[in-house]
Amino acid sequence: MTKVKSLADLKKMKEDLQSKVNLREKGDNVERMVQVKVSMATCGIAAGAKEVMNQLITELDNRSVDAVVTQTGCMGYCHAEPTIEVTLPNNDPVVFGHVDDKKVVEIIEQYIIAGKLVDGVIPVNYETVKEHKNK
Amino acid sequence: MANYKNHVLVCSGTGCRASQGEEIVLNLEAEIEKNGLGEEVQVVRTGCFGFCEKGPVVKMIPDNTFYVQVTPEDASDLVSEHLVKGRQVERLLFTDPETKEKVADSKKMGFYKKQIRLALRNCGFINPENIHEYIARDGYAALGKAFTMKPEEVIQEIIDSGLRGRGGGGFPTGLKWDITRKVQAEQKYVVCNADEGDPGAFMDRSILEGDPHSVLESMAINGYCTGATKGLIYIRAEYPLAINRLKIAIEQARELGLLGTDILGSGFDFDVEIRYGAGAFVCGEETSLIHSMEGHRGEPTVKPPFPSESGYKGMPTNVNNVETYANIPVILLEGAKYFASIGTEKSKGTKVFALAGKVNNVGLIEVPMGITLREVIFDIGGGIKDGKKFKSVQTGGPSGGCLTEKHLDIPIDYDNLLASGSMMGSGGMIVMDEDDCMVSVAKFYLDFTVEESCGKCAPCRIGNKRLYEMLDKISEGKATEADLGRLRNLANVIKDTSLCGLGQTSPNPVLSTMDNFRDEYLAHVKDKKCPAGQCKSLLQYVIDAEPCIGCTACVRVCPVDAISGEKKQPHTINQETCIKCGACMDKCKFKAISIQ
Ligand SMILES: Cc1cc2nc3c(=O)[nH]c(=O)nc-3n(C[C@H](O)[C@H](O)[C@H](O)COP(=O)(O)O)c2cc1C
Ligand code: SF4
Numbered sequence: 165m166t167k168v169k170s171l172a173d174l175k176k177m178k179e180d181l182q183s184k185v186n187l188r189e190k191g192d193n194v195e196r197m198v199q200v201k202v203s204m205a206t207c208g209i210a211a212g213a214k215e216v217m218n219q220l221i222t223e224l225d226n227r228s229v230d231a232v233v234t235q236t237g238c239m240g241y242c243h244a245e246p247t248i249e250v251t252l253p254n255n256d257p258v259v260f261g262h263v264d265d266k267k268v269v270e271i272i273e274q275y276i277i278a279g280k281l282v283d284g285v286i287p288v289n290y291e292t293v294k295e296h297k298n299k
Numbered sequence: 300m301a302n303y304k305n306h307v308l309v310c311s312g313t314g315c316r317a318s319q320g321e322e323i324v325l326n327l328e329a330e331i332e333k334n335g336l337g338e339e340v341q342v343v344r345t346g347c348f349g350f351c352e353k354g355p356v357v358k359m360i361p362d363n364t365f366y367v368q369v370t371p372e373d374a375s376d377l378v379s380e381h382l383v384k385g386r387q388v389e390r391l392l393f394t395d396p397e398t399k400e401k402v403a404d405s406k407k408m409g410f411y412k413k414q415i416r417l418a419l420r421n422c423g424f425i426n427p428e429n430i431h432e433y434i435a436r437d438g439y440a441a442l443g444k445a446f447t448m449k450p451e452e453v454i455q456e457i458i459d460s461g462l463r464g465r466g467g468g469g470f471p472t473g474l475k476w477d478i479t480r481k482v483q484a485e486q487k488y489v490v491c492n493a494d495e496g497d498p499g500a501f502m503d504r505s506i507l508e509g510d511p512h513s514v515l516e517s518m519a520i521n522g523y524c525t526g527a528t529k530g531l532i533y534i535r536a537e538y539p540l541a542i543n544r545l546k547i548a549i550e551q552a553r554e555l556g557l558l559g560t561d562i563l564g565s566g567f568d569f570d571v572e573i574r575y576g577a578g579a580f581v582c583g584e585e586t587s588l589i590h591s592m593e594g595h596r597g598e599p600t601v602k603p604p605f606p607s608e609s610g611y612k613g614m615p616t617n618v619n620n621v622e623t624y625a626n627i628p629v630i631l632l633e634g635a636k637y638f639a640s641i642g643t644e645k646s647k648g649t650k651v652f653a654l655a656g657k658v659n660n661v662g663l664i665e666v667p668m669g670i671t672l673r674e675v676i677f678d679i680g681g682g683i684k685d686g687k688k689f690k691s692v693q694t695g696g697p698s699g700g701c702l703t704e705k706h707l708d709i710p711i712d713y714d715n716l717l718a719s720g721s722m723m724g725s726g727g728m729i730v731m732d733e734d735d736c737m738v739s740v741a742k743f744y745l746d747f748t749v750e751e752s753c754g755k756c757a758p759c760r761i762g763n764k765r766l767y768e769m770l771d772k773i774s775e776g777k778a779t780e781a782d783l784g785r786l787r788n789l790a791n792v793i794k795d796t797s798l799c800g801l802g803q804t805s806p807n808p809v810l811s812t813m814d815n816f817r818d819e820y821l822a823h824v825k826d827k828k829c830p831a832g833q834c835k836s837l838l839q840y841v842i843d844a845e846p847c848i849g850c851t852a853c854v855r856v857c858p859v860d861a862i863s864g865e866k867k868q869p870h871t872i873n874q875e876t877c878i879k880c881g882a883c884m885d886k887c888k889f890k891a892i893s894i895q
Pocket of ligand 1: 469470585586621
């Protein structure tokens with residue numbers, strides 16, 4: 165990795181990274197690119213998040229769905245672990261709770277491929293700094 | 300993509316489910332089918348919306364119309380009006396208690412979302428093992444901004460924000476930084492306290508696991524302000540995932556030059572090391588923590604001198620908690636004014652709580668200071684499990700106390716919690732219901748402090764043990780009313796004479812339960828009864844003569860032959876010999892045996 169040598173460097177890097185994220189979202193294969201985040205903090209892992217993540221990758225692969233599966237920290241919904249967040253292109257992120265091997269298949273086939281929601285959606289119950297500030 | 304034009308989200312969190320959520324789903328589906336919309340509208344069961352007081356809740360997508368207190372009978376109106384004719388069902392909309400106006404769009408119902416994520420802003424958003432995702436969300440920009448300011452200006456910003464330490468004490472963070480800055484020394488240190496010893500607490504762990512860079516960045520900012528060039532993170536070895544993510548984060552920050560020499564061309568050098576703790580509660584106390592890092596026994600010493608003046612290796616050392624650090628970038632980037640706009644007069648910003656116990660939505664929450672316990676427990680927590688009655692909420696861990704019904708509407712902040720006989724602590728919050736015995740709860744925490752006392756001073760080492768024994772006597776039914784007086788007296792002596800914060804606060808669970816649940820203590824000592832049915836010695840297994848048919852099944856299963864009676868005649872239990880194992884009750888098919 166090249167070093168960030170100044171605040172200007174850092175700002176440029178941030179912009180590059182952001183446009184990269186945007187590109188990823190608005191790129192050529194808009195119809196296909198799906199983002200999945202798996203909540204992998206201690207609570208999630210204890211509830212089986214690692215297995216869920218592995219299964220997500222395999223099952224998405226099997227169905228040739230173009231998706232990025234990444235890990236993230238605690239989303240706060242410990243009562244519903246494992247939790248995953250799915251963002252379909254041009255859609256708001258949706259969080260699903262109590263995800264197990266059956267639910268993974270259901271989410272992929274019903275939501276990711278066919279675009280129908282499935283039971284077990286967890287409503288977002290907090291505001292981000294930006295949302296709160298702009299209120 | 301979807302053929303569905305509309306989605307109807309029905310809350311099927313435990314709270315709403317109890318109030319007929321499932322019937323609402325079925326009725327909605329039937330109505331949708333009847334109106335021939337089966338192909339266009341899909342009903343989806345969701346988790347808790349966190350507005351349980353107004354449940355059951357139904358939300359329409361894509362227009363975000365939010366209906367409250369819906370009954371199964373409302374299904375036909377919702378379908379025929381909202382879905383078929385596209386008209387909102389006025390009577391089911393939420394009425395704003397202040398303006399008395401109906402609010403339909405949940406996006407405009409900001410007040411219904413009670414959580415604001417400052418410290419947890421990146422938890423659950425970014426991949427904690429990828430520094431680029433942190434940078435894409437303004438990571439290290441606060442450090443960059445700090446470099447354009449004088450250290451005094453940065454500190455002033457933090458003083459103005461009103462941020463207070465999240466590790467429990469609530470000391471003003473900006474002031475602490477200023478004290479460390481003003482002490483002249485060759486070498487200064489920045490320490491992050493990630494010991495997190497309260498039973499049931501996992502706020503700091505979650506931040507380190509979900510957003511490790513925010514802590515590194517803030518430690519560097521502190522270094523720039525105070526003149527420290529070395530950072531130390533003291534973390535318990537039983538947090539392997541947090542340690543691993545921290546290591547990756549430090550590595551990546553070094554590679555990008557965000558830790559190391561001449562950071563961002565500022566001429567400022569800073570680096571961070573991890574130090575491991577063995578998981579002793581007392582090592583979370585800052586002087587013990589420092590001794591432990593120096594390789595000595597983790598025992599506290601008298602303050603002053605405070606670590607800010609003389610800490611690690613006798614040098615000025617700024618100790619802050621993980622969550623305290625996690626707030627710093629927000630203050631610098633969004634402004635002290637914004638931060639100070641959240642919260643109460645003397646407690647600004649938000650607090651992360653690990654909400655646990657008998658609530659439906661156990662989880663990690665971040666709420667503005669000044670929110671009430673009622674909002675936390677009932678609106679965010681989704682109320683008490685299994686429809687039981689709320690009894691008490693414990694905050695502040697082993698140093699805190701048990702609050703009750705009458706405290707539910709007090710705005711939560713450092714000072715109000717102290718005044719109510721508890722404390723903020725680091726953010727554990729354990730909810731208890733009618734089945735919990737408060738004497739047992741006090742005993743649980745005392746057991747913990749006796750175990751964790753370092754033994755350096757007598758009041759804590761011996762006093763807490765005696766306190767525990769007295770509580771044990773009460774739960775055994777062997778105490779008298781006079782013992783309650785002695786209990787309180789000893790508790791106060793321990794508070795007043797212990798050397799460190801552990802002993803000074805350890806009697807709090809006892810004192811607060813005695814104050815708030817005096818009747819329950821009296822029931823134990825006077826009537827020899829445990830109203831919650833938890834204290835084993837005070838229970839009696841009794842056979843009701845009516846349903847008992849004298850089958851003798853219980854006689855055969857009792858290990859101490861405490862049950863007698865003629866065949867086909869009602870039996871009795873000899874209370875003297877009974878060891879309260881409960882075997883007879885499990886065996887009885889006629890439900891003739893009960894606990895009294
Ligand atoms: C017995 C005891 C245990 C403590 N445990 C912790 C802890 O686990 N984490 C923590 O940050 N502070 C803990 N503290 C408070 C620290 O001594 C210190 O006040 C704190 O780390 C300062 O940081 P802050 O100002 O950011 O809160 C403990 C204090 C006592 C008396
Ligand atoms: S109060 Fe307890 S933990 Fe603190 S120094 Fe004394 S014995 Fe040790």
